[in-house]
Amino acid sequence: MKKILVVEDEKMLGEIYRDKFVSEGFDVHLALDAEEGLEIAKKITPDLIILDILLPRANGIDFLENLRKMEETKEIKVIAFSNYDDADSKEKAKALGAKEYLIKTNHTPREILDKINRHLQSQ
Numbered sequence: 001m002k003k004i005l006v007v008e009d010e011k012m013l014g015e016i017y018r019d020k021f022v023s024e025g026f027d028v029h030l031a032l033d034a035e036e037g038l039e040i041a042k043k044i045t046p047d048l049i050i051l052d053i054l055l056p057r058a059n060g061i062d063f064l065e066n067l068r069k070m071e072e073t074k075e076i077k078v079i080a081f082s083n084y085d086d087a088d089s090k091e092k093a094k095a096l097g098a099k100e101y102l103i104k105t106n107h108t109p110r111e112i113l114d115k116i117n118r119h120l121q122s123q
Contacts, residue, residue, distance in 0.1 A: 001025065001026065001027045002025075002026050002027065002047045002048070002120055003026070003027045003028075003029070003044055003045070003046040003047050003048075004021055004026045004027070004028045004029070004046055004047065004048050004049070004050065004116065005028075005029045005030075005031060005037060005040055005041055005044070005046040005048075005049045005050070006018055006021070006028060006029070006030050006031070006049075006050045007031045007033075007034065007036075007037035007049060007050065007051045007052055007055065007060070007063065008030070008031075008032070008050070008052045008081075009032050009033055009052060009054075009055050009056055010052075011032060013104075014030045014032065015030065016109065017050065017109060017112070018030045020109040020113065021113065021116070024113055026116075029044060029046065033055050033056050033057060033058070034055050034057065034058035034059065034060065034062055034063035034066075035057065035058060037049070037051070037063055038063065038066055038067065038070075038073075041067060041073045041076060042070065042072055042073060045072060045073065045076065046076060047076075047077065047120055048076070048077045048078070048079065048116055048119060048120060049067075049076055049077070049078045049079070050079050050081050050112070050116070051063060051064070051078050051079065051080050051081060051098070052081055052082055053080055053081075053082035053084045053089055053093065054082055054083070054084050060080060060082065060089075060093070061089060061092050061093060061096070064078060064080075064092075064093060064096040064097070064098065065096060067096075068096055068097060077099055077119050077120075078093075078096075078097060078098045078099065079098065079099055079100050079102060079112075079115060079116070079119065080093040080098040080100065080101040080102065081102050081104060081107075081112070082101070082102075082103065082104060083103060083104045083105060085103050089101075099119050100115060100119075102115070
């Protein structure tokens with residue numbers, strides 16, 4: 001079973017995505033901030049991370065920088081997922097290996113799931 005980590009500070013939104021991904025057969029973990037996300041990523045080594053960019057304290061770019069520094073997490077696939085439509089953040093996320101930078105309001109949970117499946121098939 002493929003493991004997905006959702007790093008999303010809006011708990012209700014994170015739970016909606018977690019429930020959708022679980023119903024599709026994934027083992028899903030939810031973190032509400034970057035620190036918790038890094039701890040979970042080190043512990044479970046997910047196959048893919050859905051990462052919000054605007055997070056409390058450390059943002060998603062900081063999370064990606066730290067993720068890539070650790071041997072056990074540096075190869076994990078990441079899809080950035082945010083309402084923060086900022087060219088600089090998109091560029092930084094891509095430079096840090098994010099497979100995609102999706103704007104939340106432009107994608108349904110089904111579309112996100114299709115993208116997850118596409119990225120996991122290329123493993």
